[in-house]
Amino acid sequence: MEWIISIVVVLMAAFLKGMTGFGFALLAVPLLSLLFPIQSLIPAMTLFNLITSVYILASIRLKLKAKYFLPMLLASFVGIPIGVYVLTYFPEQMLELAAGISIFSISIVFLLGSNQAIPEKRRKKPIVFAGFLSGLLTSSMSIGGPPIALAMNRKGYSKESFRKIFALISVINAAISSVLYVVHGIFVAFSLKFALFLFPVILIGTKLGDNFSQKVNQLFFKKIILYVNLLLGLFIIVRTLVS
Numbered sequence: 077m078e079w080i081i082s083i084v085v086v087l088m089a090a091f092l093k094g095m096t097g098f099g100f101a102l103l104a105v106p107l108l109s110l111l112f113p114i115q116s117l118i119p120a121m122t123l124f125n126l127i128t129s130v131y132i133l134a135s136i137r138l139k140l141k142a143k144y145f146l147p148m149l150l151a152s153f154v155g156i157p158i159g160v161y162v163l164t165y166f167p168e169q170m171l172e173l174a175a176g177i178s179i180f181s182i183s184i185v186f187l188l189g190s191n192q193a194i195p196e197k198r199r200k201k202p203i204v205f206a207g208f209l210s211g212l213l214t215s216s217m218s219i220g221g222p223p224i225a226l227a228m229n230r231k232g233y234s235k236e237s238f239r240k241i242f243a244l245i246s247v248i249n250a251a252i253s254s255v256l257y258v259v260h261g262i263f264v265a266f267s268l269k270f271a272l273f274l275f276p277v278i279l280i281g282t283k284l285g286d287n288f289s290q291k292v293n294q295l296f297f298k299k300i301i302l303y304v305n306l307l308l309g310l311f312i313i314v315r316t317l318v319s
């Protein structure tokens with residue numbers, strides 16, 4: 077029964093990832109952690125994130141300028157080892173609650189101010205702090221998407237730029253995190269078995285989400301990003317408080 081539930085959850089999470097470029101672990105971790113230990117689940121989620129991101133990266137032909145992704149990528153490198161330390165030594169419930177409150181609060185702020193134009197001077201500034209938070213949350217809870225999703229959405233990145241930058245950063249961060257998991261002894265046999273078993277499901281869900289994304293216009297896409305973050309942040313808060 078656990079594996080049937082896992083197939084359904086991973087299919088939905090892969091569809092969300094294929095459509096928006098992020099959100100796989102945000103949807104999957106709170107549900108699957110009810111069935112499996114979080115310390116074994118996070119490395120598997122990182123592998124899932126790596127697979128789906130490689131698919132999205134290969135499917136988008138858009139050329140990216142380094143100034144749009146390099147600052148946040150470099151900043152994420154600083155956050156990744158801190159996140160691995162946090163995963164190893166800090167209480168799981170405290171981390172989940174802090175992440176949920178942060179995601180929910182930022183989403184509310186951005187939704188309330190979604191009709192207000194950002195000054196051009198601020199729009200041109202590189203995304204740095206969100207990159208750092210993304211690296212930290214990626215390696216500690218495999219939910220590094222919201223910080224840079226909200227930042228890029230706020231700055232008005234195009235749908236394809238948004239998804240490709242996300243995929244690029246996710247591939248690099250997931251690869252680094254996986255290596256660090258092995259070094260710290262966090263990567264266990266279950267994580268690899270879980271990822272291999274659900275590999276076909278991940279590909280199907282990602283493909284369906286990618287196809288759906290191509291039919292969505294830019295304005296609707298931006299709204300989807302904000303509401304997905306809002307709902308997932310709320311879900312994490314409620315799930316943490318009742319567990």
